[in-house]
Amino acid sequence: MSMWKTSLVSCVTLLALGAGIWTGTRVLADKPAAKPDKPAVKPDKAVVKPGEDKKPAGGKPDKKPGEKVKFDLSGAVAEVGADGKSITIVIPPKNKGDEPTKQVVKIDDKTGIVYGSVGPDGAKLTVGYKAAVRLVEGSTDKAAQVILHGDSLKDRGADIKATVASVAADGKSITVVLPPKMKGDEGEQKTYKLPAGEQIRFSGVHTGKAQPAAEQTASIWFKKGSTEDVERIVFFGSGAGKGKGETAGHDHFGKVVTVSADGKTITLEAAGKTKGEAPKKVEVKIDDKTDALFDDVGAGEAKPTVGQTARVWMTTSTSDTAARISFTGVSVLAKASTLSGTLVAGDARKLDLEVVTKVKGKEAETTKHSITLSPETRVVYQGVGPGGARMTRGYQAQVWLASGSKDRAAMVVLQPAVTK
Numbered sequence: 001m002s003m004w005k006t007s008l009v010s011c012v013t014l015l016a017l018g019a020g021i022w023t024g025t026r027v028l029a030d031k032p033a034a035k036p037d038k039p040a041v042k043p044d045k046a047v048v049k050p051g052e053d054k055k056p057a058g059g060k061p062d063k064k065p066g067e068k069v070k071f072d073l074s075g076a077v078a079e080v081g082a083d084g085k086s087i088t089i090v091i092p093p094k095n096k097g098d099e100p101t102k103q104v105v106k107i108d109d110k111t112g113i114v115y116g117s118v119g120p121d122g123a124k125l126t127v128g129y130k131a132a133v134r135l136v137e138g139s140t141d142k143a144a145q146v147i148l149h150g151d152s153l154k155d156r157g158a159d160i161k162a163t164v165a166s167v168a169a170d171g172k173s174i175t176v177v178l179p180p181k182m183k184g185d186e187g188e189q190k191t192y193k194l195p196a197g198e199q200i201r202f203s204g205v206h207t208g209k210a211q212p213a214a215e216q217t218a219s220i221w222f223k224k225g226s227t228e229d230v231e232r233i234v235f236f237g238s239g240a241g242k243g244k245g246e247t248a249g250h251d252h253f254g255k256v257v258t259v260s261a262d263g264k265t266i267t268l269e270a271a272g273k274t275k276g277e278a279p280k281k282v283e284v285k286i287d288d289k290t291d292a293l294f295d296d297v298g299a300g301e302a303k304p305t306v307g308q309t310a311r312v313w314m315t316t317s318t319s320d321t322a323a324r325i326s327f328t329g330v331s332v333l334a335k336a337s338t339l340s341g342t343l344v345a346g347d348a349r350k351l352d353l354e355v356v357t358k359v360k361g362k363e364a365e366t367t368k369h370s371i372t373l374s375p376e377t378r379v380v381y382q383g384v385g386p387g388g389a390r391m392t393r394g395y396q397a398q399v400w401l402a403s404g405s406k407d408r409a410a411m412v413v414l415q416p417a418v419t420k
Contacts, residue, residue, distance in 0.1 A: 072135045073131075073132075077089055105141060106141050113147075123388045165177050173191055198403045204294075219236070250312060252282050252312040254269045263286070266284050270282045340398045344368070384416060396418075
């Protein structure tokens with residue numbers, strides 16, 4: 001398997017685990033607000049038609065099977081040459097306290113350039129991309145290969161962060177107090193209608209508290225082009241940030257595989273504590289003194305549930321009862337239905353895919369699927385050459401469907417077909 005195939009598979013795997021579109025509480029409450037993104041694809045502009053077949057440009061690293069590619073430089077792109085023949089990257093210091101350094105890297109027609117995690121038309125030299133550079137042998141500034149990574153897999157920060165003042169009696173809207181514009185001022189109150197279903201998530205809430213309430217902090221994302229219509233929202237309870245980053249000292253960590261009818265006993269498939277140790281099942285009891293905290297859960301989901309992950313601290317080393325448990329819910333992305341196939345045609349509004357289904361003992365069956373895109377659909381390209389971040393016949397597509405839909409995409413990842 002080539003380096004590119006390995007890295008692409010890794011990217012898709014990360015997406016399936018929730019590092020992609022809307023992943024609930026993985027968006028921190030204190031992220032700075034961001035302006036609404038541009039539409040993932042430009043409306044009414046077809047970029048590939050049935051029968052069109054264009055292959056991406058770009059080089060692949062010269063390496064033997066199993067050989068690791070070593071990069072000479074890595075850092076963020078700070079400047080792109082006016083002629084597109086050079087980039088300046090900022091290299092982090094090797095020693096704490098040292099200053100970062102800048103390095104100009106020259107690029108020519110022989111340089112193999114590959115882009116990952118970029119949006120439509122994003123396969124071009126861009127300030128802010130992360131770069132890994134392998135230099136031509138014997139050169140200190142001429143690139144043989146460059147890998148550039150964008151940030152299309154990262155979620156944009158919330159548009160506003162505010163404190164919940166009240167919740168409507170019907171539970172369909174909230175009134176929040178916005179941060180004051182000037183020191184000493186009182187924040188303005190605004191009322192927003194809540195989005196539906198899985199677009200509402202909760203973090204830092206205790207058992208039974210996954211519902212909007214006064215004094216919670218709300219991170220709010222608006223629909224593109226709006227400052228009123230809420231696309232999604234995360235409510236942070238009183239336990240938000242508690243134990244953040246804490247991994248040491250817990251007694252058990254794993255996936256919840258069973259929950260008793262009364263919710264007082266859970267079984268974890270716990271990871272081994274040493275490398276190579278097989279997972280084992282651990283039974284954990286919960287009583288009235290157990291401090292249970294829930295992150296990334298939907299409304300009404302602040303309760304032990306199969307599929308959640310749990311980090312457990314026991315009351316004593318010999319006890320079977322938990323003193324504290326930190327539960328993490330199953331992200332919206334991980335729960336989404338997915339579809340994988342080959343791109344046949346596509347435009348700003350839909351993708352046509354061929355999906356091959358293999359069943360043991362039977363001939364493979366090929367079916368065609370039309371997937372609808374919207375301005376909210378996130379489109380990401382992986383492993384493409386310069387100019388290759390465009391819908392291209394033959395690309396492999398992985399589609400995450402929007403909640404409750406059988407043909408509308410929440411996210412699409414496209415990559416060139418990979419050969420062995």
